[in-house]
Amino acid sequence: MKPFEYVRPSTLQEAIELVATNPKAQFIAGGTNLIDLMKHNIAAPGKLVDINHLPLKKIEKRDGFLRIGALVLNSEVASHKRVLASHPLLVQALNAGASGQLRNMATVGGNLLQRTRCPYFYDRAFPCNKRIPGSGCGALGGINRMHAIFGVPEKPDPRSCIAVHPSDLSVALSALEATVWVQGPHGERQIPMNDFHRLPNNRPEQDTTLANGELITAVEIPDAVFPKHVHYLKVRDRASYAFALVSVAAALDIDQNRIKTVRLAMGGVAHKPWRLFEAEKLLTGQTVSETIFRQAAEVAMQGARAFEHNAYKLKVAPNAIVQALKLAASLS
Amino acid sequence: MANAHLPPAEPEPSLNRVDGRLKVTGAATYSAEYPFDNLAHAVLITSTIAKGRITNINAKPAEAAPGVLAVISHRNTPGVPAYPPLKQPAERAPIGTAFRVFYDELIYFSGQPVAVVVAQTLEQAQQAASLVEIDYQTETHQTDFVANRSKAAIAMNVQRNKTSPFQDYDRGDPDAMPSAEVKLEATYTIPTQHHQPLEPHAIIAVWEADDKLTVYDKNQGVKSAQGNLAQAFKLPRDNVKVNAQFIGGAFGSGIRVWPHTVAAVLAAKQVKRPVKLVLGRELMFTSVGYRPFTEQKLAIGATKTGILTAIMHEGIGQTSAYEEHLERTILATRAMYACLNVSTRYRLLNLDVNTPTWMRGPGDATGMFALESALDELAFALQLDPLELRLRNHADADPERNLPWSAKSLKECYRMGSEQFGWKNRKPEPQSMQTDGMLVGYGMASSLYGFHRHPSKAKAMMQADGSVVVQSATMDIGPGTGTAMTQIAARMLGVSPKKIRFDLGDSSLPDAPGQNGSATIPSVGSAVHDACKALKNKLLILGASMPGSILSSAWPDEIEIKNGRIYPNAESRSSVSYADILKYHKLPQVEMTEESKSGPERDQYSMYSFGCHFVEVHVSPVTGEVRVKRVVTCADVGKIINDKTARSQSIGGVVGGIGMALMEESVMDHRYGRYVTSDFASYHIPVHADIPQIEVFFVDQPDVHVNPIGAKGLGEIAIVGVAAAVANAVFHATGKRVRELPITVDKLV
Numbered sequence A: 001m002k003p004f005e006y007v008r009p010s011t012l013q014e015a016i017e018l019v020a021t022n023p024k025a026q027f028i029a030g031g032t033n034l035i036d037l038m039k040h041n042i043a044a045p046g047k048l049v050d051i052n053h054l055p056l057k058k059i060e061k062r063d064g065f066l067r068i069g070a071l072v073l074n075s076e077v078a079s080h081k082r083v084l085a086s087h088p089l090l091v092q093a094l095n096a097g098a099s100g101q102l103r104n105m106a107t108v109g110g111n112l113l114q115r116t117r118c119p120y121f122y123d124r125a126f127p128c129n130k131r132i133p134g135s136g137c138g139a140l141g142g143i144n145r146m147h148a149i150f151g152v153p154e155k156p157d158p159r160s161c162i163a164v165h166p167s168d169l170s171v172a173l174s175a176l177e178a179t180v181w182v183q184g185p186h187g188e189r190q191i192p193m194n195d196f197h198r199l200p201n202n203r204p205e206q207d208t209t210l211a212n213g214e215l216i217t218a219v220e221i222p223d224a225v226f227p228k229h230v231h232y233l234k235v236r237d238r239a240s241y242a243f244a245l246v247s248v249a250a251a252l253d254i255d256q257n258r259i260k261t262v263r264l265a266m267g268g269v270a271h272k273p274w275r276l277f278e279a280e281k282l283l284t285g286q287t288v289s290e291t292i293f294r295q296a297a298e299v300a301m302q303g304a305r306a307f308e309h310n311a312y313k314l315k316v317a318p319n320a321i322v323q324a325l326k327l328a329a330s331l332s
Numbered sequence B: 001m002a003n004a005h006l007p008p009a010e011p012e013p014s015l016n017r018v019d020g021r022l023k024v025t026g027a028a029t030y031s032a033e034y035p036f037d038n039l040a041h042a043v044l045i046t047s048t049i050a051k052g053r054i055t056n057i058n059a060k061p062a063e064a065a066p067g068v069l070a071v072i073s074h075r076n077t078p079g080v081p082a083y084p085p086l087k088q089p090a091e092r093a094p095i096g097t098a099f100r101v102f103y104d105e106l107i108y109f110s111g112q113p114v115a116v117v118v119a120q121t122l123e124q125a126q127q128a129a130s131l132v133e134i135d136y137q138t139e140t141h142q143t144d145f146v147a148n149r150s151k152a153a154i155a156m157n158v159q160r161n162k163t164s165p166f167q168d169y170d171r172g173d174p175d176a177m178p179s180a181e182v183k184l185e186a187t188y189t190i191p192t193q194h195h196q197p198l199e200p201h202a203i204i205a206v207w208e209a210d211d212k213l214t215v216y217d218k219n220q221g222v223k224s225a226q227g228n229l230a231q232a233f234k235l236p237r238d239n240v241k242v243n244a245q246f247i248g249g250a251f252g253s254g255i256r257v258w259p260h261t262v263a264a265v266l267a268a269k270q271v272k273r274p275v276k277l278v279l280g281r282e283l284m285f286t287s288v289g290y291r292p293f294t295e296q297k298l299a300i301g302a303t304k305t306g307i308l309t310a311i312m313h314e315g316i317g318q319t320s321a322y323e324e325h326l327e328r329t330i331l332a333t334r335a336m337y338a339c340l341n342v343s344t345r346y347r348l349l350n351l352d353v354n355t356p357t358w359m360r361g362p363g364d365a366t367g368m369f370a371l372e373s374a375l376d377e378l379a380f381a382l383q384l385d386p387l388e389l390r391l392r393n394h395a396d397a398d399p400e401r402n403l404p405w406s407a408k409s410l411k412e413c414y415r416m417g418s419e420q421f422g423w424k425n426r427k428p429e430p431q432s433m434q435t436d437g438m439l440v441g442y443g444m445a446s447s448l449y450g451f452h453r454h455p456s457k458a459k460a461m462m463q464a465d466g467s468v469v470v471q472s473a474t475m476d477i478g479p480g481t482g483t484a485m486t487q488i489a490a491r492m493l494g495v496s497p498k499k500i501r502f503d504l505g506d507s508s509l510p511d512a513p514g515q516n517g518s519a520t521i522p523s524v525g526s527a528v529h530d531a532c533k534a535l536k537n538k539l540l541i542l543g544a545s546m547p548g549s550i551l552s553s554a555w556p557d558e559i560e561i562k563n564g565r566i567y568p569n570a571e572s573r574s575s576v577s578y579a580d581i582l583k584y585h586k587l588p589q590v591e592m593t594e595e596s597k598s599g600p601e602r603d604q605y606s607m608y609s610f611g612c613h614f615v616e617v618h619v620s621p622v623t624g625e626v627r628v629k630r631v632v633t634c635a636d637v638g639k640i641i642n643d644k645t646a647r648s649q650s651i652g653g654v655v656g657g658i659g660m661a662l663m664e665e666s667v668m669d670h671r672y673g674r675y676v677t678s679d680f681a682s683y684h685i686p687v688h689a690d691i692p693q694i695e696v697f698f699v700d701q702p703d704v705h706v707n708p709i710g711a712k713g714l715g716e717i718a719i720v721g722v723a724a725a726v727a728n729a730v731f732h733a734t735g736k737r738v739r740e741l742p743i744t745v746d747k748l749v
Helices: A012-020 A034-039 A074-078 A081-086 A088-096 A108-113 A169-175 A277-283 A290-300 A312-328 B020-024 B122-131 B145-151 B156-160 B222-232 B259-271 B281-285 B364-382 B386-392 B410-421 B481-493 B520-544 B578-584 B643-662 B722-734
Strands: A005-007 A025-028 A047-050 A059-062 A065-069 A179-184 A187-192 A215-222 A229-235 A246-255 A258-267 B040-046 B052-058 B068-073 B113-119 B133-138 B169-171 B182-190 B202-209 B212-217 B240-243 B275-278 B294-302 B308-319 B342-350 B438-450 B456-463 B468-471 B500-503 B560-562 B565-567 B589-596 B608-619 B626-636 B693-698
Touching (some): A012 A179, A074 A088, A074 A108, A088 A229, A088 A246, A108 A169, A169 A258, A229 A312, A258 A312, A277 A290, B068 B259, B113 B259, B182 B364, B202 B259, B212 B259, B222 B259, B308 B364, B364 B438, B364 B643, B364 B722, B386 B438, B410 B608, B438 B722, B456 B481, B456 B578, B468 B481, B468 B520, B481 B500, B481 B520, B520 B589, B608 B722, B626 B722, B643 B693, B643 B722
Parallel strands (some): A005 A047
Antiparallel strands (some): A059 A065, A246 A258, B182 B294, B202 B212, B202 B275, B294 B308, B560 B565, B608 B626
8 A cells, every 4th residue: 555645625526626636636435445456556546535424425215216325325225214115126236245344334436436356457466458558458368257248349459358347236226227426527417327337448447437526426216117026136156245247137117917117237247237228128018928038138148258267157147137037027 | 092081071061262252352362463662564575477586676665665674585685594505596496395485586486475575564564565676587387287287296205205105005906996897987176275264374573682583473383383483593492482372263374384474583683673474365375375276086996786896096286396295185085985996196296386285174175075076976876875875885994004993983973964964855866856946955975084193291280279270382273272171171180160271372381283183182182181180190199198188098089079179089078179288288389291192002093083964055057056055064083072162163164165165266377377366355265144054963972092081183074075065965956066176156057
């Protein structure tokens, strides 16, 4: 860890200005990921701008939306009775992530901004395009059991990155079509969840579409039409406290056994939460059945590409999609 | 040994841990926690290449950083006196050379310590470490076991030693295999696995004078560490003090003195201050050994009725380029079953990695995974119940040494385990049992571990107030050594455990072996027994010599001692206390030191602990995820000293076995010869949610031939065989035989 300056501004504006005007400044909230990165000298901010005391800690019911402040703890959302009633998918996804101790520290905004757990990113003895652009992707020809199968380059180039985004919450937010509210030096804007994280596209060092100095203030989730038929399925190497090999967030609005609306997103398969638009299209208006779920899974897997150690994801992912849909639809 | 002499357990059969309160309240002091006013902090810098040489070290920016006291490398080390003089140009160490710290510019493995930064604070040392620039010239390295397999050879250590157990071994008829009615051949692989105790290795090194060294070091043997450091730094043995009173788990990682310990001692010498060095989790992968990557080929011949007629077991283990680490991989196969024709081969493969070491159940956990998986495969091929196959081949005497067992209740373990587990409910066909959409599998495996008893000393002291202090330089890496020893002393002396203090983990105490090989209870427990017995006898003589003593006419075998009071017989209402005896004789204390060791019984009997494990797994047919739902484990380890700590040790062994079976794997990127698993996010050990109810049963009958307390070792047998039982259960659930651990999703879908 390198020496750094620590400041605790008293207003949002001040915090944003401190980061916007200093390329070496970084926001810190729960710090559950940033501190690790600093210990490994992956992140070396010259100034930490502590935002923990800013007034971004409310869970509010608004007209047509649930609004969760960026500094609400993961554990607070997960144990919130009204969130459980209105958006159970969020609670399931949160409880599938990390450990109780981490959820007690980690914030909603921070959860979205956590960085990949690719081992090549964390060890400076390895090349990594996300850490040092142009140094190469260690995982591409190396150990890639955990890595992406979607949004990966057909031909590897010197800027490739096949890391996956590790957040469970983001997958559920993507499925629920949440909006990320951000405030920056030039004012406030809203980013649809699906546009918040990005594919590497030769700039893998950039995880999100946030501009310099922009701070997440809240996420807004539309009132769900699917509180009943949701499921977050997480396939992992141990029963708890493990990143997803593959995860699926499924939400269905079913009327008389017919699918009115459906939302599907996957985790552990891409550089961002991976929305399954084509599968959603196929399912909409269909009668609930395992056969149609299987067809949707096949459609969802089109374009997936495996590397040396992650071909199993091509088998696990469609199974997981079917299983999540079945569980969401209470189809046994 | 004619009889086991340990009196029955009373009044507390399961004494609570004597240090439990200290541990749960944070009052126990671990190696990194000893306070020193002028403590300096050290951070290791390790090589980023697997083979080659250092061409340049630029330490200037680091040396100029705030708080930095020294940057030490091979260029400016104060030197380890026992190392041979340097050669120019530097030459690679011949095989059989323990790693030399900061010796020359040569790199033997990725993660090798190449420099240490010492500063006033930990943060300053960490920052300065990031400023040290090191240039390397790389050479082609070989770290890939599979790619280099053909280079495996008989260890030089074995070539030199004609009586080595690792010599090629053949018994019986070489034609038995080719002519067997049923034959089976399979290859089993264990990946590199790391101990990864929750407490990282740590040391505080203090030079009390130019020739006096004290270390607070996490290790499993203060006496061996003392000898090792005395030899390395050419100091009189008594001038080196090693303290390791509390250990937060080790599983074998602390059996040796590792390079980081030597680095801290060198740093303390250089800066002339106490120096603390704590390994980060990532350094725990390259600094303290590991269970070696091992490949095993098993060939089994049997009759159609399931009688084993031939076994061939070949094992290849990985070791470093400079040392040979041998472990028991193929040895259990010679003793486990009644098979007349058995051959074993053992080879080593030198790679550009650090040296492996013993990890819980070393060799046997590895070898029994292969043997017990192969037996399960044979049972399936013969359409025979796996337990029945084992019963049909039960060895009534040691088939390797042709000796009677000192004691063996394996059949009783099988009976208890299968009944408690409900083995009879197992349907023989794989994939035939399901619940809630999950595939259900039942699997079992046997377990064994050799009996080890090393010469050990203990001192027992009766104090004037009737309290007792017992001392031995033994260790407690977690099993509850102090608790068990207190209990032995309490039973021998007839004193309440509350009045007994047991000291361990200090090299100035009476000689005892390190804590490894499941040897502590058998060895040190016997010494405590003998010392307390001698002390009691001495005190009884002193008591009988008091004028008008009620003991003067007592028959020794009728004497009863309760709560420190001695009664001439069970009916007597008059008594004399230990304190009375010391008071009369005006003695501040009475002490006895005894040494205890094996005798000729070692040549008359073959001594092992035995056991078995029964496991139920559920496997998702959709995702391939395996979860262990139930474990019943049984052990025959002679007399159980403390049921609660023994049970706890068995549970820990099963947890380790589940980790070994389902998740533990240190993965290396061979292009760089470097691990990509460097933390607990990438190296998985079981969490609570992975661990189901584990039921433990003991035969709990003294083995009267092994030692005066009738107790054998438990630590290793608790894990040996568990991985096979899990793998066999997975086969039963899915019909898929996974021969390469760990059994992960990708191997099942």
